Amino acid sequence: MLKILSILPTPVTTRLIQGIGLVRNPFTLGVRVIVEDEGNRVLLVRHSYVAGWYLPGGGVDKGETMEEAACREVLEEAGVVSATRPQLLNIFLNEEATGRDHVGLYHMSEWREADSFLQPNAEIEEAAFFALEALPEGLTRSTARRLDEFRSGRPPDGGRW
Template sequence: MSAVDLFRRSPLPWLLYRTHLSLLKLRAPVTLGVRTLIVDEQDRVLLIRHSYRPGWYLPGGGVKKWETMEEAACRESREEAGIDPIALDRLVGLYANFEIGRPDHVALYLVRRWRPVSHNSWEIADVAFAPWDDLPPDTTDATRRRVEEFMGLRPPDNRW
């Protein structure tokens, strides 16, 4: 078993994540994040599973200082999913997320044109494409809502 696998299975990633959230509350009371809705030729949606929290998510993360939202979306897609967007097809929506204890705003981008790149992140436990109408049972509610909105099955909501 590799060192990365041992790290992923230890409680340390979860502790680091919780510490990071606590520090963000002090340093950045309002945050800006991005997520990508990456779709393949069969209209399947790319999902990721983190090593430090349960459930399947759309790839994404925080926007760094001096980085545009578009640059952050591309960077996070490469880092978390091993996907290099050739282009961001469009901004799907802007959402407010108040579930994590501080005000967060999330921009969601559609990515249909992309190429795979190698990646190995301790942060990501699994990456998989899933049919939009048959997402894994432990897909997060917010992820399900975004996919259903995109497919026209529910009206858009401005809350993540």
């Protein structure tokens, strides 16, 4: 399915994913994770089906906690295994997606590499660590906002993603 979505134009893919999600569940719950390495660099990923650099993350599956989803998503997307419980920073409403999408933002500072560490897969074209002062071009607006808040140590600017 991801291969089919990756060949469609990005706006079409985005609308299809959002539409399918709304049919399955009119309210969605997802997670994004700020993963830091020993040099205080942050992990970002580029997906095969949407443009831009994002914090790793995704949807919370049925029967799964947000914390479990955060750990699963960073493992699937970047080969990162959490060594301790990630810290919940905030829960946001993502109006840019559907207006019904809620995102839990976590911070993970203690982790280890899995065999698949930073390896591309069907969903992720690229995963890499970046210094907060040298973030890549194509960083999404929401990702930039969350990282700016994180870097400054100030609380999130409201509850909207």
